[in-house]
C-alpha cells in the first residue's frame with residue numbers, strides 16, 4: 001500500500017516537473033498526444049481577419065450527456081467529462097451561441113474550473129447574461145455565447161468548451177476545446 005502511494009507520488013512529481021520545464025499550456029495542447037484537430041469557431045464577431053478563426057480541439061470518447069427535450073432554458077445540468085472528476089455544465093442558453101447545437105444552436109457545455117487558478121464555478125451561471133461567474137476567487141466571468149471568452153477578471157484564457165453532437169434528441173460530448181485547468185495535456189492524468 002505504502003509502495004503504491006510512493007509510486008503515485010513519484011509519478012505526479014515527475015509529471016509535474018517535466019511539464020513545468022518543457023511545456024506551456026499552448027504547447028501541451030499541441031504536443032499532448034491527443035487526437036487534436038483544428039476546427040473553425042463560429043459565433044465570434046468579425047475582427048477584420050480574412051481567414052477563419054480556429055481553435056484546438058481534442059477528441060475524447062463519445063459520451064451521452066442528456067436529451068434536448070429535457071433541457072429547460074437557463075437551467076443547467078451537471079455532468080463529468082472527459083474524466084470522472086471533471087465537472088461541466090450543459091445548458092440551453094436561449095440565444096444562439098458559438099458551437100451551440102440543437103434547433104436554435106443555443107445548447108452548449110463548459111468546464112466549471114476557472115482557467116485562472118482553478119476556482120470553482122459551480123452554481124455561478126447567470127441565465128440573464130449567459131455567463132459563468134464571477135469566480136469566487138478573483139471574479140473572472142466567462143461568456144458562454146462566445147466560446148467561454150473572458151468578460152472580466154484575472155483569467156486570460158477562455159473556459160474549455162465541451163464539443164457537442166446531436167443524434168436525434170440525444171446529446172453527446174465528443175471532445176474539448178481548450179485545456180482543463182490542472183491538466184498538463186489533453187490525455188494526461190490530473191497533475192498533482
Ligand code: FES
Nearest residue numbers: 114117119135138
Ligand atoms: S481562480 Fe478564478 S479568477 Fe482567479
